[in-house]
Amino acid sequence: QVQLQQWGAGQLKPSETLSLTCAVYGGSFSAFYWSWIRRTPGRGLEWIGEINHSGSVNYNPSLKSRVTISVDTSKNQFSLELTSVTAADTAVYYCATRIVVSNTGWFDPWGQGTRVTVSS
Amino acid sequence: SYVLTQPPSVSVAPGKTARISCGGNNIGSKSVHWYQQKSGQAPVLVIHYDSDRPSGIPERFSGSNSGNSATLTISRVEAGDEADYYCQVWDGSTDLPFGGGTKLTVL
Numbered sequence: 050q051v052q053l054q055q056w057g058a059g060q061l062k063p064s065e066t067l068s069l070t071c072a073v074y075g076g077s078f079s080a081f082y083w084s085w086i087r088r089t090p091g092r093g094l095e096w097i098g099e100i101n102h103s104g105s106v107n108y109n110p111s112l113k114s115r116v117t118i119s120v121d122t123s124k125n126q127f128s129l130e131l132t133s134v135t136a137a138d139t140a141v142y143y144c145a146t147r148i149v150v151s152n153t154g155w156f157d158p159w160g161q162g163t164r165v166t167v168s169s
Numbered sequence: 170s171y172v173l174t175q176p177p178s179v180s181v182a183p184g185k186t187a188r189i190s191c192g193g194n195n196i197g198s199k200s201v202h203w204y205q206q207k208s209g210q211a212p213v214l215v216i217h218y219d220s221d222r223p224s225g226i227p228e229r230f231s232g233s234n235s236g237n238s239a240t241l242t243i244s245r246v247e248a249g250d251e252a253d254y255y256c257q258v259w260d261g262s263t264d265l266p267f268g269g270g271t272k273l274t275v276l
Contacts, residue, residue, distance in 0.1 A: 093270040094204075094212070094255055130263045143211055147259075150218075153200035154259040157214040157223065 051076035053160035055144045057129075061167045067131040071144030071160055072124070078102050082147040083127040084156060085118060087140040095140075099147055100127055109136070146148045173256055173268035180274045187243040189219075189271045191256030194237060199258045201239040203232060207252040215254075216241060243273070251275045 057069030071083070084099040098108035100118045108116050117130040131138060144160040174192040191201060195230040203216040203270040214223050216232040219239065229244045243250055 094267040096264070096266050107225070111264065152260065153218070155202040155214060155217045156212070157258065159211040162211050
C-alpha cells in the first residue's frame with residue numbers, strides 16, 4: 050500500500066522559488082508515475098506535471114516554463130520546483146501517485162497537501 | 170485541450186440520490202475517474218474506470234459513462250457526503266485532466 054508524505058516551505062515572496070518534496074513509502078517506486086497537483090481557490094484542481102522512476106517527465110504546458118520535477122530513486126522521493134512565483138501560485142499543493150493502466154490513469158493515493166501562500 | 174464540464178453545485182436532501190454530471194466531447198469513449206474532496210482534506214478516489222469502486226468506498230457510490238456525459242451517482246446521501254467532487258480523464262495528451270469540480274451540499 051503506497052503512502053505519500055510531503056513537505057516544503059509554505060510562505061513565499063513574489064519572484065521566489067517554490068520547492069516541495071514527496072516521499073513514497075510502500076509499493077514499487079518504479080511501477081507508477083509521480084505527480085504534482087494543486088488546488089487553487091478559483092481554478093479547482095490543476096495538474097502540474099509528473100515524473101517516473103527513470104526521470105521521464107510530462108508538464109502542464111501552461112506552467113512548463115517555470116516547473117522542474119525531479120526524482121531521487123535512492124530515497125524514493127520526488128520533488129517540485131516552481132520558479133518566479135506570484136500570488137496566482139497561492140494554492141494547496143499535493144503529490145499523488147498516477148496509476149497507469151492501458152490508455153488511462155488515475156491518481157491514488159494523494160499526499161496530505163502543503164498550503165503555499167505567496168505574499169510580499 | 171480536452172475540456173470537462175461540471176455543474177458548480179448540486180444540492181440534495183439526506184436519504185435522497187445525488188447525480189453529478191461531467192460533460193465532454195464523446196466522453197463515453199474515454200475512461201472517467203471521480204474524486205471526493207472534503208474540506209481541509211486531500212482528494213480521495215471514489216470511482217475509477219467509469220464505474221469501479223476502490224476498496225473501502227461504499228456501494229452507495231456508482232458511476233456511468235455514455236455519449237457526451239459521465240455521471241457520479243450517490244444513493245441514500247448522508248451528511249458526511251458533503252464535499253467537492255471532481256471528474257478526471259487521462260488520454261495521454263491532456264493538460265487539463267480535471268473537471269472544474271462540483272460542490273455537493275446536503276440540505
